[in-house]
Amino acid sequence: MTTSTVSAAPAAPAESKPESNTRTSNDRPHGYRFTGVFAFALHHVPTVIVMAALAALGAYGHSTHWKLPRFSELTGSSTIAPDDWCEEHAVPESNCVECNPDLFPPGPDYGWCKEHGVHNCPLHHPDVAQLKETPIVPEDWLSQSAGDLSLLERTHNNAACKVYQRRIQFASVEAVRQAGIDVELVDRQPVSEWVSGNGEIRYDATRLASLSSRVPGTVWRVFKNIGDRVREGEVLAVVDAMEVGHLKANLVKALVAEDLAAKNYDRLSGVTAGAVPGKQVLEAEAVLSSAQAEVLSAEQALANLGLRLTVSTMRGISQATVVERLRFLGIPQELASEFATETATANLIPIRSPMDGVIVQREIVAGEVVDPADALFQVADPSRMWLMLNIPNEQAGLLTIGQPVRFLPNGSRQEVTGTLDWISTSVDRQTRMLKVRAVLDNPDGRLRDETFGTGRVILREVPDAIVVPSHTVQWEGCCQVVFVRDKDYFSSPESPKLFHVRSVRTGASHGGTTEILAGLLPGEVVVTEGSDVLRAQLLKNSLGAGCCAE
Ligand SMILES: [Zn+2]
Numbered sequence: 001m002t003t004s005t006v007s008a009a010p011a012a013p014a015e016s017k018p019e020s021n022t023r024t025s026n027d028r029p030h031g032y033r034f035t036g037v038f039a040f041a042l043h044h045v046p047t048v049i050v051m052a053a054l055a056a057l058g059a060y061g062h063s064t065h066w067k068l069p070r071f072s073e074l075t076g077s078s079t080i081a082p083d084d085w086c087e088e089h090a091v092p093e094s095n096c097v098e099c100n101p102d103l104f105p106p107g108p109d110y111g112w113c114k115e116h117g118v119h120n121c122p123l124h125h126p127d128v129a130q131l132k133e134t135p136i137v138p139e140d141w142l143s144q145s146a147g148d149l150s151l152l153e154r155t156h157n158n159a160a161c162k163v164y165q166r167r168i169q170f171a172s173v174e175a176v177r178q179a180g181i182d183v184e185l186v187d188r189q190p191v192s193e194w195v196s197g198n199g200e201i202r203y204d205a206t207r208l209a210s211l212s213s214r215v216p217g218t219v220w221r222v223f224k225n226i227g228d229r230v231r232e233g234e235v236l237a238v239v240d241a242m243e244v245g246h247l248k249a250n251l252v253k254a255l256v257a258e259d260l261a262a263k264n265y266d267r268l269s270g271v272t273a274g275a276v277p278g279k280q281v282l283e284a285e286a287v288l289s290s291a292q293a294e295v296l297s298a299e300q301a302l303a304n305l306g307l308r309l310t311v312s313t314m315r316g317i318s319q320a321t322v323v324e325r326l327r328f329l330g331i332p333q334e335l336a337s338e339f340a341t342e343t344a345t346a347n348l349i350p351i352r353s354p355m356d357g358v359i360v361q362r363e364i365v366a367g368e369v370v371d372p373a374d375a376l377f378q379v380a381d382p383s384r385m386w387l388m389l390n391i392p393n394e395q396a397g398l399l400t401i402g403q404p405v406r407f408l409p410n411g412s413r414q415e416v417t418g419t420l421d422w423i424s425t426s427v428d429r430q431t432r433m434l435k436v437r438a439v440l441d442n443p444d445g446r447l448r449d450e451t452f453g454t455g456r457v458i459l460r461e462v463p464d465a466i467v468v469p470s471h472t473v474q475w476e477g478c479c480q481v482v483f484v485r486d487k488d489y490f491s492s493p494e495s496p497k498l499f500h501v502r503s504v505r506t507g508a509s510h511g512g513t514t515e516i517l518a519g520l521l522p523g524e525v526v527v528t529e530g531s532d533v534l535r536a537q538l539l540k541n542s543l544g545a546g547c548c549a550e
């Protein structure tokens with residue numbers, strides 16, 4: 001970008017510069033010798049390179065119908081007087097805007113902005129921006145920027161520092177190029193800031209079931225295996241348990257006793273009043289009540305095992321029919337008819353899935369003796385998973401329920417997104433980490449239980465933050481600064497080649513770019529490559545100037 005307009009002045013005015021440094025001019029100190037890359041470039045560019053550059057220029061001109069200007073046009077004057085050189089600022093003395101501020105009066109000085117922590121705040125005073133037209137800064141930018149600055153610990157600038165008033169001048173566009181300086185337009189890009197931690201995917205504990213047999217017995221059949229999808233209520237296995245047979249027999253007995261008691265009561269209470277002593281009727285009634293209670297109790301005992309029935313349908317039918325109806329109680333019809341040919345037992349009890357899901361654990365084989373304490377299956381619904389993250393406790397204050405969470409499983413390149421839904425109330429005693437949880441949707445089942453990875457809780461996300469390449473920002477000792485190209489840099493060949501020093505506050509920084517929360521506006525042009533050269537020049541000039549540089 002620096003070379004898009006070619007208005008080259010002599011490559012090395014230093015060649016005509018007298019070696020003496022005792023010369024004085026304008027009462028300003030000129031005791032400094034050139035040091036660093038800048039001086040090297042000015043002193044030691046061999047004539048060969050200049051010739052080569054001119055040849056290249058000629059070739060360029062030929063292809064673009066641009067004619068090589070006369071030397072006087074290049075310099076902007078017929079020649080540089082041999083003693084016209086400002087050592088301190090490395091430009092011809094007659095052009096030095098720092099020594100002759102009238103040549104190029106500095107812009108307005110608004111001083112320190114307390115709210116944004118920069119000098120000459122472009123958010124509050126957009127006219128300081130090096131743009132042809134004063135930009136309009138929307139009202140909400142100011143508070144947004146201040147809020148983002150206070151969200152996390154940021155680098156601070158020194159309010160008393162005067163370095164922002166400095167301007168760094170180059171003798172020519174060519175001198176800028178030779179110093180290895182490149183510039184870029186201040187860009188807008190999405191950025192985000194987060195806290196991160198290691199984490200692990202787990203089954204959602206509210207969607208995980210561990211199944212066991214409610215009574216001791218022997219596994220009679222297993223129908224499902226690990227990985228099988230099951231529906232709520234589906235039979236996974238059948239257990240042969242003696243207790244089931246006992247309870248069914250109890251119910252049959254109770255039904256028989258109830259039937260008998262009912263008949264007896266009906267007979268006694270039906271006869272003409274007075275023919276049977278009232279006491280006998282009362283006794284019969286009591287026996288009936290007791291028998292009914294027995295039925296209820298037997299029914300309840302079966303219901304406790306998940307074997308439900310409507311006891312009224314068992315009344316008024318033959319005992320053999322009752323027994324037949326109870327035989328495969330709780331077993332689905334299609335299985336019952338299959339089993340009827342294989343076994344005479346009435347001890348079977350099904351193990352059913354309590355929800356839709358996937359079998360994630362199976363601990364049994366047919367014939368195995370099982371106990372209510374044994375887990376036979378685990379069924380999970382993996383359509384939603386839990387992410388458990390460990391966040392350093394110092395960052396706990398930044399977390400809020402509902403913040404977006406991104407998780408990158410180890411070995412995967414695709415992040416999954418969820419929402420923070422729980423923050424532990426205690427810190428791990430050993431690791432000093434805080435456990436937080438996010439719920440992740442897993443419709444395609446890609447997320448697996450006990451997968452490790454890295455998670456990020458997103459603190460802020462901005463779609464159009466102001467960003468610059470990270471090496472644009474320099475630390476001059478007490479402030480973060482960038483070098484902004486003057487807006488009139490290319491206005492004419494004579495316009496001074498100036499870069500303004502601007503203090504900035506930085507935000508997010510990743511992938512080689514750094515967010516500028518305050519100090520720059522979009523569209524400004526900043527020094528990227530070679531910003532360290534300008535910093536060196538700035539520090540060189542600042543020495544002895546009573547500046548704050550450490
Ligand atoms: Zn000067």
Ligand SMILES: [Zn+2]
Pocket residue numbers: 113114115116117121122123124
């Ligand atoms: Zn401000």
Ligand SMILES: [Zn+2]
Pocket residue numbers: 158161162163476477478479548549
């Ligand atoms: Zn400073």
